[in-house]
Amino acid sequence: xxxxxxxxxxxxxxxxxxxxxxxxxxxxxxxxxxxxxxxxxxxxxxxxxxxxxxxxxxxxxxxxxxxxxxxxxxxxxxxxxxxxxxxxxxxxxxxxxxxxxxxxxxxxxxxxxxxxxxxxxxxxxxxxxxxxxxxxxxxxxxxxxxxxxxxxxxxxxxxxxxxxxxxxxxxxxxxxxxxxxxxxxxxxxxxxxxxxxxxxxxxxxxxxxxxxxxxxxxxxxxxxxxxxxxxxxxxxxxxxxxxxxxxxxxxxxxxxxxxxxxxx
Amino acid sequence: xxxxxxxxxxxxxxxxxxxxxxxxxxxxxxxxxxxxxxxxxxxxxxxxxxxxxxxxxxxxxxxxxxxxxxxxxxxxxxxxxxxxxxxxxxxxxxxxxxxxxxxxxxxxxxxxxxxxxxxxxxxxxxxxxxxxxxxxxxxxxxxxxxxxxxxxxxxxxxxxxxxxxxxxxxxxxxxxxxxxxxxxxxxxxxxxxxxxxxxxxxxxxxxxxxxxxxxxxxxxxxxxxxxxxxxxxxxxxxxxxxxxxxxxxxxxxxxxxx
Numbered sequence: 281x282x283x284x285x286x287x288x289x290x291x292x293x294x295x296x297x298x299x300x301x302x303x304x305x306x307x308x309x310x311x312x313x314x315x316x317x318x319x320x321x322x323x324x325x326x327x328x329x330x331x332x333x334x335x336x337x338x339x340x341x342x343x344x345x346x347x348x349x350x351x352x353x354x355x356x357x358x359x360x361x362x363x364x365x366x367x368x369x370x371x372x373x374x375x376x377x378x379x380x381x382x383x384x385x386x387x388x389x390x391x392x393x394x395x396x397x398x399x400x401x402x403x404x405x406x407x408x409x410x411x412x413x414x415x416x417x418x419x420x421x422x423x424x425x426x427x428x429x430x431x432x433x434x435x436x437x438x439x440x441x442x443x444x445x446x447x448x449x450x451x452x453x454x455x456x457x458x459x460x461x462x463x464x465x466x467x468x469x470x471x472x473x474x475x476x477x478x479x480x481x482x483x484x485x486x487x488x489x490x491x492x493x494x495x496x497x498x499x500x501x502x503x504x505x506x507x508x509x510x511x512x513x514x515x516x517x518x519x520x521x522x523x524x525x526x527x528x529x530x531x532x533x534x535x536x537x538x539x540x541x542x543x544x
Numbered sequence: 545x546x547x548x549x550x551x552x553x554x555x556x557x558x559x560x561x562x563x564x565x566x567x568x569x570x571x572x573x574x575x576x577x578x579x580x581x582x583x584x585x586x587x588x589x590x591x592x593x594x595x596x597x598x599x600x601x602x603x604x605x606x607x608x609x610x611x612x613x614x615x616x617x618x619x620x621x622x623x624x625x626x627x628x629x630x631x632x633x634x635x636x637x638x639x640x641x642x643x644x645x646x647x648x649x650x651x652x653x654x655x656x657x658x659x660x661x662x663x664x665x666x667x668x669x670x671x672x673x674x675x676x677x678x679x680x681x682x683x684x685x686x687x688x689x690x691x692x693x694x695x696x697x698x699x700x701x702x703x704x705x706x707x708x709x710x711x712x713x714x715x716x717x718x719x720x721x722x723x724x725x726x727x728x729x730x731x732x733x734x735x736x737x738x739x740x741x742x743x744x745x746x747x748x749x750x751x752x753x754x755x756x757x758x759x760x761x762x763x764x765x766x767x768x769x770x771x772x773x774x775x776x777x778x779x780x781x782x783x784x785x786x787x788x789x790x791x792x793x794x795x796x797x798x799x800x801x802x
Binding site for chain 2: 332335336337360363364366367368370371372374375376387388390391392440
């Protein structure tokens, strides 16, 4: 793995349109290795499309992505190397219902490595143990709670000991306590395993606490990039609008409940 | 008008090309797929054991109806003794491979298309690809290999229970001598009939399973619907197209064997 300050993922001029509507328009971003980098943005800003372009699931219309200094795209060997060294945690977890927890975690090792059965079993159990899921090894995903499924998906994502893990809206649909727990989980295992985490989310408070760097994606462009402290103190109007949405809501509600309407 | 005909023609050709590449990729992925045989065994169970009751029930009733109808047609010409010949050749050459394939499409094929469609919609296929796993090799190849084995086997079982059904209605209920019926069966079936039966069954298995796989695998990708609607549309297309292709294939293969 590279040094903490080097860039593991470089993105230049990334663009993507669907049916003539531009979702990403020329995104430039550098993700330093060994840290949690969060891309914030409102719903519909193109965060998931951005992550899917990076993961190689959706082909971009234009732009270049490089991983550890090697350009991805048409180079099949570079893409294979990227897939081997990168894990993805999907928004809906994407676990296989017909497989047990242990089989789900074993799957990438079984299919992409030449390790023997015992080694695969031992590595998979270790990943489950790290995520405190070893007691549920024989459970199917359908029999697990939402939080456990998330942990199982993370165990599958880290079992190959990736250097980069992509998190697509890891807290979508969760209550505040579970959102905290998921970000705590990401921070804990990022420190333990030492991978670089690229997270896309719209949960500002949790992301600001857990991340080392943040970027704001709005209208298909990166509007801000910096540390969480920079984000908190930024006077950029788009950042302020997104960050202070709670204060804006409070003002709106106060105006609605006011005894004398503003129009009077 | 000409433009729309041209566009439809191009779409059809593009679709056929894409489908052929998909089937080719499925077979070429076999050597590189690890632990294929465990998934092959599961596919044999799904297409074989799970579908066995429906194939047996349809086989028995097809034989019963063939015996009943055949007896009344042949008795007009005083040829009831040929009932075994008629039932056996109808079953072996046509009814068994076609009806067994249609039953397997209805049960295993539709389930396979729906399963793949859901896996596409819940990003399980994308997850495989991001892990560096060949999704076609992992999900489709074992089912295609299983179909090549199971469809002929189910057709053979269909023939056996169909002949028994024909003997029940022809001999036990309508009075054709049992010895006459079974000796006619024995004389009628030749090696080339069995070859036709098993060739048809294997081709139908390959056609039906690859069409169901293609439709499920691309649910929501090639068409405008998404989510549950994409899965239901893909499943419907899979069943309708593969049933039609089985009948088209039946005509083409029969024209070579007759």
